[in-house]
Amino acid sequence: MKAVLKRRARKEYRIREIDTKIRASRTRNEARIMAMASRSGISAPKLLLSQGFDIYMGFVEGERLDSLVERKAGPEIFGPVGSLLGRLHRINIAHGDYTPANIVVRDGSPCIIDFGLAQVTGTAESKALDLLLMKRSIGRIQYRRLVSGYRDGFSGAGEVLKRLEVIERRGRYQKRTLQ
């Protein structure tokens, strides 16, 4: 089996105290949630070992969704991408950075590859932020597919989508473009 090492590099711009704390806690957190997701049957890399600032995980074959989109792939893939997010939310994991760059597609089925900013949470707010970030990263037709897949994957989808509307209506978001 091919393995990948993800090492959180030191960010020179931050003071060491903050940098070390953040890298260590994100590494621990990522490993824990990655394992939790795959235990629940969600398509994610297999956790092999986590230590310090390092995570060893199984290699995921396929093509990254952002390059797939650049090659003008059809919007069909966003249905499964939405349903994958729905299943993640069903077990109360918010991804924190759900963008096409963090999804690998193989034979039409998507796999989440980065849990670096994920958190275990029951709140609709964090889940809605996952949708918001993806919404801002993709086109309107793709987003529509995503939402319909999301509803299929998650019975609590209605509440989260309602929350998303609230977030978007907050002053600073009222006219965010590219929607």
Added chain:
Amino acid sequence: MPVMGIESSAHTLGVGIADKGRILSSARRMYRITDKGLIPSRVADFHSEGLGKTIDEALRKAGLSISEIDAIGYTKGPGLGACLRVGQLGALLLGEKLSVPVIPVNHAIGHIEVTRTLSAMRDPLALYVSGGNSQILGIVAEPYRHYHVFGETFDIGIGNALDAFARRAKLNPAWGSSVEKAAEGGKYREMPYTVKGMDFTFSGILTHAERVLGSAPLRDICYSMQETAFSMLCEATERALFVTKKRELLLCGGVAQNARLAQMTKKMAESHKIRFAVAPAELNADNGAMIAVVAEKMLRSKALPKRSECTVKQRYRVDSVRVGW
């Protein structure tokens, strides 16, 4: 063709003149902020009393007479309604008198474009940090050419967070660089670090800082607030650079005068071989020259706004503006 810009969105009244992207002069008057903060009607009075003198000063510094001005730009928003009104009326009057175009300018775009012009950047990502704003922006072509907001604060601006703490800690003056100065020699204490993708929040840091005020050395609190908040800004900006693949980064807005923030963003940019620029302090503070720079670009792009668009708008979103240059 020299263009005059009038800025009056908050505590600073500024008049500047630009010509072919070069700044000929910048004159400023600043309302003295008391512990009560800004009282809009008083600031507006201050601006109306000073406008004539500031215009004269800008002309004198540029060595021009008023009849040589070819267009008048003013800040349409965002800002305090009463204060914006002073600049707008001044610009409309002058425009009428001189029979030259009047051009409404977005304040945030002023901050970005003045730095972009000075540094001759083509397509930069901008980290815009001020009292009320903290945003990561860059030009996007769809659905129309505009500054898209890639990330921003979910609650308060970074400047507000620092100033609100300065008032609470009774620093004097309770705004601007007070926290930066008080942070000297401080040691790190843990503070909430919240980045969500390319967005961030500062109220957690402020609440935490206020809670430990009195039980921890002030310089430690100030130091930790700055280090935490600025690291968050850098991390979000770093992510935006990856997402947008832009190769230039500029730092602008009032808080861009903070030397520590400038140092951190520069270091982050250089670690990815990305070109970095920050304008001199007097152009990061609110000023009229940046408004003149944008007004001139709008004038040259021939996409002049109609007279009916020469209004003021307290909440004037940066991404609602078409960038025609």
